[in-house]
Amino acid sequence: MSQELERVYTINLGKVKLSQSQHRAVRAINMIREFAQHHMKIETIKIEEELAHEIWAKGVRSPPRKVRVRMSKTEEGNVLVSRYDEDAETKVTPEKETTKVPDKVEEPDKEAPKKEEPDKEAPKKD
Numbered sequence: 765m766s767q768e769l770e771r772v773y774t775i776n777l778g779k780v781k782l783s784q785s786q787h788r789a790v791r792a793i794n795m796i797r798e799f800a801q802h803h804m805k806i807e808t809i810k811i812e813e814e815l816a817h818e819i820w821a822k823g824v825r826s827p828p829r830k831v832r833v834r835m836s837k838t839e840e841g842n843v844l845v846s847r848y849d850e851d852a853e854t855k856v857t858p859e860k861e862t863t864k865v866p867d868k869v870e871e872p873d874k875e876a877p878k879k880e881e882p883d884k885e886a887p888k889k890d
Contacts, residue, residue, distance in 0.1 A: 769837040785825045792827040812846040
């Protein structure tokens with residue numbers, strides 16, 4: 765299954781709090797589905813089980829306010845909505861190996877020479 769198009773979105777689910785407390789998680793799932801239909805221009809949306817568990821984790825009454833998701837359009841014409849993991853993103857791109865060079869910082873002497881202060885006496889008048 766190769767993926768044609770992949771996008772990352774942050775979906776604001778704040779309006780879920782306007783609905784009745786017993787319908788909030790269900791409405792959050794529906795809002796994600798509507799968001800995906802609007803932005804990916806396809807009717808068939810599949811939400812991964814891991815994302816659904818994240819929505820329902822704190823119960824039906826208190827779903828999260830924001831969700832970071834990855835939407836992938838497949839060749840069959842479906843859109844798969846899954847959780848966005850930054851760790852998975854960095855694993856895909858290989859990084860150059862770098863060697864750490866120790867810092868060459870000289871510690872100041874404990875007994876630093878004090879600056880000589882000028883005499884505070886008034887200048888002599890002739």
